[in-house]
Amino acid sequence: MASTIAACSSGSMPCAIAIVRLSGPEAFSVLDGIFKPKSGLPVSQRKARAMHYGRLLAKDGATVDLCLAACFPAPNSYTGEDLAEVYCHGSQAVVAAMLDHCFALGAVPAPPGEFTKRAFLSGRLDLTEAEAVADLIHSQSELGAKAAVAQLEGSVGSRVKAVREKVLALLAHFYAVCDYTDEEIDPFEYENAVSVLEEARNTLDTLHEGFQRGRLVRDGVPVAIIGKPNAGKSSLFNALAGSQRAIVTDEAGTTRDVLEQVISVNGAPIRMLDTAGLRESDSKAERMGVERARMAAMTAHAVICVLDLSGPLTQEDREALELIPLCEQPVLVLNKNDLCARLPDWAAEVTAMHPWKQVFHLSAQSGQVEPLAQWLSTLAPKPQEVLITSARQARLLQSASDAMSSAVDSARDGMTADAFLLDAERAVNLLGEITGETASADLAHEIFGRFCVGK
Ligand SMILES: Nc1nc2c(ncn2[C@@H]2O[C@H](COP(=O)(O)OP(=O)(O)OP(=O)(O)O)[C@@H](O)[C@H]2O)c(=O)[nH]1
Ligand SMILES: [Mg+2]
Structure with missing residues (x-):
């Protein structure tokens, strides 16, 4: 069973308000243990996604703050799990006392990027969107932030998915024709297949071209x-x-x-x-x-x-x-x-x-x-185009495009469809790694390890 994690998600203290997040199966019971609403009813039994005012308690039962808390039940939360947030005064002492109490009630400290990792694992974000979250947090200019938000809205992920689905449909069609010879399935058209692969390769190349400019936007x-x-x-x-x-x-x-x-x-x-x-x-x-x-x-x-x-x-x-x-x-x-x-x-x-x-x-x-x-x-790239900022995505786009090219070349050389479609299949797997559909746990671990605690 997944653990319940807790961490401070806001910036350096002292400051006006700090936000502590809890996510996991025990998030609400831990919140109810540390936070007593003025109205008497525990927050988890009151209106979801609404702020409730109350007393924040330290482990020894002492009130450490008067503040707000909210519950976001699964699956409509950032992580896709039960998620609770406490908005307290931005004091290191208050936050430390609260986290200490959370840990005493069974929560564990969240490793870096764990909230976003859980969002990815529960399908709330694909990998390109998760990487965009990290870019957005680290963006140093308005243009950098715009590019990250576009990626967060799916500008890269949706394009990659569209290419992948088209080529997957082609593969599925071919194997259906081979496997079900008695059924009435449209014949596999060699020329059409080549043009689908060529178009896919061109789209990937265009996306890849945005990498140099994406890097300039991200790094300056x-x-x-x-x-x-x-x-x-x-x-x-x-x-x-x-x-x-x-x-x-x-x-x-x-x-x-x-x-x-x-x-x-x-x-x-x-x-x-x-x-x-x-x-x-x-x-x-x-x-x-x-x-x-x-x-x-x-x-x-x-x-x-x-x-x-x-x-x-x-x-x-x-x-x-x-x-x-x-x-x-x-x-x-x-x-x-x-x-x-x-x-x-x-x-x-x-x-x-x-x-x-x-x-x-x-x-x-x-x-x-x-x-x-x-x-x-005027030296910065124009904000309209889709910009790739991740070296990981750029490398995979390049490899997928190369695989797509060799499929096209083999087809042009007269190879049989089952031979050239092997390369197309390799490209599909590489594209799946970009969005995370075929990403390994190690890869996810590496990507989210680069985030900060609380995100
Ligand atoms: N009057 C005037 N003085 C300037 C101007 N720009 C720089 N200075 C002065 O010129 C001196 C050198 O300035 P710096 O900016 O340190 O020059 P630098 O090119 O970085 O020098 P190095 O680091 O030694 O290569 C300082 O005393 C500055 O105050 C300017 O526009 N007008
Ligand atoms: Mg100088």
Whole structure:
């Protein structure tokens, strides 16, 4: 029999309200033991899915809070089991006393992801939807949240299921024709089968193409800031992040390592990388930092090259500029425009030097970086399409597409249907793993182990 689990599902305390959840066969009896409604009747005997006010008791019977509780009977609950929730004041002491009482009455602490795992096992969510829950919790921008919600609503699962069902129907038809030769079953049409498999493969490929973009939405579009020491890279990083995350000083060589922060720029997830100023150095740490800066520049999706308008164009600036042809989507930031009334002559030369995507004159110190932020937000993928964010799903989509392709190729080479349909069957099993229809217990364990406790 399944155990009854308990955990705090809300965030760090102290806070206004904390939510403790109980799920499993004894959820209601445990709730009735720890919570006494003002009305006298136990919550489990009152209206379901409604809030009831009462006293929360510690193990020794002392009242630890006055708060609300609700029951969600199976199967219409998040987990599909009997589920109870207590909404108490967000105090660590209150929550600890409540959980202690729950455990004394037979509940056990919920392992990470156990509530969602139970939702999956009871068929409330498929695996793509469960993975979307984790993505949604960790989303760092509006766009990331939108993509996760679309997946939670079945955008990936329903498409994969539709492809799988079509190919399954084809297989079922073929085996029916083979097994029941006397029955009146429509003949198996070879050409039609090939076109169904081809269409399935194309749909899978389209979904798989959304993976790179899905990753950018989930993890942020990487954008590196490069330039010589003291150009104002960290000041720009802070202005974009809206916080003093990076150390800024007038000492050249302040930043040594690559600093990374995902920021939501007008709802778009951008992973900003602040880097060490590019220069020759005797310091081992600084030389390593410069190497990392070059690496970041060459792998980022876009690069912001910062030059300091308050001085001449130096050899170090030229070395930074030499990197630009190796970078994707370079933009030029002419910084410290508060220190120069007129653009220096070199500014025009540098502007003409490369096909910059954009050129901005600004003062990072003033924090006025809106036009640059506006441009950065255009780097994120468009929210309309179906985006795959899970490497697991992408790998399975790729393998299923490969299997589908080899079925199509074998058919085109004139192989018999029973031979090429074996590959189609393999693809169907792989697709089942995406949604969890044919997933193993180990896989489910691994996926849900990555969740947080209480989810
Ligand atoms: N007046 C003015 N000063 C600025 C501006 N941006 C940065 N600074 C100053 O320039 C100095 C260097 O700024 P940082 O942001 O640390 O420069 P950096 O490019 O990160 O330098 P390293 O980490 O050493 O490579 C600091 O004293 C900043 O206050 C600006 O727009 N105007
Ligand atoms: Mg710096």
